[in-house]
Amino acid sequence: MINSLYWGRSTKTPYELANMRLATRRAVKAHRAAEQAFRARGSELDIHRAYLAASGHNDFDLPYTNIVALNEHGATLHYQYQSAEVPTAHHAFLIDAGAEVNGYASDITRTYSFVDREFQELVDAVDAAQLELCSQVRTGVSYPAIHLDTHLRMARILADQGYVTMSPEAMVESRVTSTFFPHGVGHPLGLQVHDVAGFQESEHGGFIARPDGHPFLRMTRTLGEDFVVTIEPGIYFIDTLLKKLAATEHGKSLNWAKIERMKKFGGVRIEDNVRAMSSGPENLTRDGFAEIAA
Numbered sequence: 001m002i003n004s005l006y007w008g009r010s011t012k013t014p015y016e017l018a019n020m021r022l023a024t025r026r027a028v029k030a031h032r033a034a035e036q037a038f039r040a041r042g043s044e045l046d047i048h049r050a051y052l053a054a055s056g057h058n059d060f061d062l063p064y065t066n067i068v069a070l071n072e073h074g075a076t077l078h079y080q081y082q083s084a085e086v087p088t089a090h091h092a093f094l095i096d097a098g099a100e101v102n103g104y105a106s107d108i109t110r111t112y113s114f115v116d117r118e119f120q121e122l123v124d125a126v127d128a129a130q131l132e133l134c135s136q137v138r139t140g141v142s143y144p145a146i147h148l149d150t151h152l153r154m155a156r157i158l159a160d161q162g163y164v165t166m167s168p169e170a171m172v173e174s175r176v177t178s179t180f181f182p183h184g185v186g187h188p189l190g191l192q193v194h195d196v197a198g199f200q201e202s203e204h205g206g207f208i209a210r211p212d213g214h215p216f217l218r219m220t221r222t223l224g225e226d227f228v229v230t231i232e233p234g235i236y237f238i239d240t241l242l243k244k245l246a247a248t249e250h251g252k253s254l255n256w257a258k259i260e261r262m263k264k265f266g267g268v269r270i271e272d273n274v275r276a277m278s279s280g281p282e283n284l285t286r287d288g289f290a291e292i293a294a
């Protein structure tokens with residue numbers, strides 16, 4: 001019985017989609033306020049408060065704890081400290097924050113460079129790759145295939161921008177990409193931020209295993225009509241993972257001077273909420289940002 005309820009939750013009704021669009025708009029407005037607080041050189045706590053004020057949420061009715069990460073804190077994937085200290089310099093800002101309407105969640109990440117061109121180049125490349133990944137969201141497409149393609153796209157960025165001197169294919173094959181992109185491409189979204197039935201085989205239950213070597217992927221199903229999923233690729237400079245990679249045969253293929261230079265920026269993640277249809281995707285998040293800019 002519960003499996004059948006979970007299964008049904010994947011397909012969003014017009015009422016559910018309307019609430020998810022509203023939850024998106026609520027979050028987008030607050031993302032804009034947070035970016036302004038970053039540009040005004042606020043602390044993480046200042047930025048978090050600006051987000052709350054603009055969203056009308058308090059800490060307890062957010063769909064999940066905001067990740068408000070300045071500078072190298074962006075490399076901590078679930079960073080939740082929200083420091084009250086103003087850093088001596090503002091280099092980068094990664095914010096992963098959502099909103100809720102009638103129980104339905106949005107889950108949005110943006111990354112900003114304060115002024116640095118090299119980091120902006122990385123943000124722009126991840127953003128462009130993310131848009132291409134979003135365009136793959138449609139009915140009948142395997143979600144793990146989008147995840148595997150994300151590894152290849154992140155590898156191309158690492159090669160193009162001179163972080164790693166291996167071919168993109170070799171980087172994926174040897175799992176070097178997992179050092180820079182150590183999480184899954186996303187998950188189902190709805191009443192819960194990490195919604196149910198991501199691995200379910202049928203309405204009766206069952207489990208579709210993750211591809212080998214991808215333990216953090218949160219959904220293995222083929223997309224159905226009106227599923228809503230997140231697409232959230234990223235590239236991070238995470239000390240512990242970099243140290244492990246340095247000790248392998250691939251350590252010599254990394255441009256350590258560039259990587260050291262980028263550590264103070266933490267990392268990049270761009271996350272949108274996307275609806276699958278047979279006619280193509282509806283990107284709730286990009287539509288929300290476009291509407292506010294208009």
Ligand code: GLY
Nearest residue numbers: 064096107193232
């Ligand atoms: N904010 C949690 C996630 O992106 O999965």
Ligand code: MN
Nearest residue numbers: 107230232271
């Ligand atoms: Mn997410």
Ligand code: MN
Nearest residue numbers: 096107108271
């Ligand atoms: Mn998120």
